[in-house]
Amino acid sequence: MKKRVLACLLLLTLAGCASQSRPQPPAADTPPAEQPAQSSEPILSPTDYPRVDGSTANLPMMAAIRAAATGESPEQAEAMTTCRKTPEAWMALANGETDLLLVYEASEQTKKRLDEIGNELVITPIGRDALVFLVNDGNPVTGLTQEQLTDIYTGAITNWSDVGGAGASIAAFQRPEASGSQSLFMKLLMRDKKPVEAPTELRPEEMGGLVDSIAEYDNSANALGYSVYYYVSCMYGMDGLRLLDVDGVSPSSETIASGAYPLINEYYLVTRANEPANSPAAKLRAFILSDTGRSVMEQAGYVPLQE
Template identity: 40%
Template sequence: MKKQRRRNIVVFILLAGLCLAVTAAGRFLWKNHKETVISYSENKNFNTKDYLPFSENSKIVRLVDKPTLRLKKNLPVLDGAAALFPVYSAVINAVYPSGTRLKEVDDKNCAFVYNNTVEGYYYLLYGETDIFFGVCPSEDQLAAFKEEGKECKLTPIGREAFIFFVNKDNPVDNLTQRQIKDIYSGKITNWKQAGGKDEKITAYQRNEDSGSQTAFLRFMKDEVVMEPPTHQVEDLMSGMIEEVAKYKNNTKSIGFSFRYYTEEMIANPQVKILSVDGIKPSKETIRDGSYPLGVSIYAATLKSNRKKNVKKLVDWMLSEQGQYIVEKTGYVGVK
């Protein structure tokens, strides 16, 4: 019995050690993930080079008046989701020293990076960045903060619409929230059940921890979401839009994203944004709260981050000039 007990103890110690090693390895990979930063997004739908600061042909919003905040040193490292890239790039252009550029793989101490939502919240967690611009983090991302004993502070800087879209040739223009939930839970499987053609529905989803997938799961709440086939999971929002758009005269697909990203940044004429509960997503319906799937966009920071310029910049985002950038980019301000 003593020998058996000793063997059990040894096995327990080995397993515990293995768990600790795996956890440590995971943390190490995130903390030393700089080498895998992809500095430019160059898919055919969205190119970060179109939204760079200090560029004559950039599509970013520029302030009319002299900025009320100028930072010259101790620059907060800014990061964000694809849909928010034009916002924080415009902030760089307004507030940071001229010439501040997007991080390349071998750059050191760069204040302007783009990791997207899937990885961006982890860079924030481990102190690689100071402010992340995006929608609410996923449950897994929030759990990671909790496990590290850190708190993610979310400061709302604007409002946006979470939207669903179909191929432009799909006769369906509106779905109720209940119908959408029934589609993604597998209760509605044919467009004929929702007023469309007699076609089987192909319902696309995003990859885990992406901003739109997180918004989707929050929308579904306690509904059991059906597991999509691998080919119906897209790792880029633009990829989902492209998949739904490419079905010429084939109206079976549905996907989801955010209004500004879909209408302005991608602007694919082959997709149609649906009304939800009879309300079309627009800046007006987001502002007055009538569109039912409004979401907040945030400047996310570590609550423990005491850098003065981080607070200054977040406060500036809520100022008249910061809200001007949010509004003119295409979102709805919070003030």
């Protein structure tokens, strides 16, 4: 994964960090003291850089923003960038263990824990990603509808022959309940329906573990799983796997940005509400919300929200 992250950062370096010509208005919940600065010069020294955390799929974004905000090289920024998983990152911010998140939506379980802590958070959507479904190249199925996917994960459909594939049982992988991709799966696809309980071997702990498992499963052509688009398209892609169309639309940066792909969700910039106006975290927040910050995200391969 480290090599994938660094590759994204090297592409960013080659592209540069020029600001966009049109000014981007601040998010609705951005206080006046946090109006985005438009300078492309470093805004923080490496020693003053705040503690940044978030979701695994946002690691390249975190490193790219650090490089642009501090003037560090991509290699230096990548070496200094780590993150917890999505639920742990949310809790770390609420508990004061980190200063700023670039993160996917919290699960309902995590939201309840955050409510119990009670620290008010400023949550600003900054971009889009998508829930995507993966199969092995040996599977002849190229797309499924949302209804078919829901039927598979509730157990109403158990054989690939029922959705245009070969006569083989569907090995439907899931993620742990509090993971970021599982939260998106429940929100965007399952909604008010409960998926069947997946056996341990079909519920890998890590995002990369799910991709590996689908590629290496004994009957790999029978496996089905899901992740977020950026992770499998830039960070942890693997030969021999294919993304499925959903409702006839292929997932891509263009269909995610336009909203044509049906299973999209926002990711967030999050700080504590009591963050001092001139703190490093507040300065970094303003930088991320600026045209320059948006450009950094785009050049790193992410999909910022449309203006």
